[in-house]
Amino acid sequence: MVTRAVITLPNPVKAGKVFEVRATVAHAMETGYRTSDDGTRLPRDLVRRFECRLDGELVFAADLYAAISANPYLAFWMRAGQSCELTFSWRGDNGFEHRETRALTVA
Template structure:
């Protein structure tokens, strides 16, 4: 199944000024506590870690747990002094990994 991520950056970013980054990924986030129709426990399937880097340098990271809803949404503020490439990675149970990149350009 293809994974879909949505990443939102401001239309105009100025060097040295803070701006908000918003990111979400399509993922069911099964806790492993529920049972299926046949009574057997559903396997845990969580996104466990989110990381954002600018040209390889950590900008933001978050560890996620069972209390996070499906399709986890994260928003954070950052600032940059030069253009570059933002890379985003979501990692989880059962070998889940989804990567996205966005060009960071200034107005």
């Protein structure tokens, strides 16, 4: 299965200034409470954890639960003092794991 993520970063950002990061990942987010047409319960399949790391240091994390919609979208604010690498990771049920890396240019 191919997973698609969309990450939005300003480019470049100003050193020490706060900026917004937006990230979403394509995932159905099945809660485990619904049933199929034949009445069998659909198995739970959720993204459970999102993390963003700046050069390996955790800068934002979120634990996600069944109330989160499909294709979970997260937005948060951060600052950086120099150009670096941001790593985004999503982990979930049934061995789901997706990771993306973006270069962040600081001017």
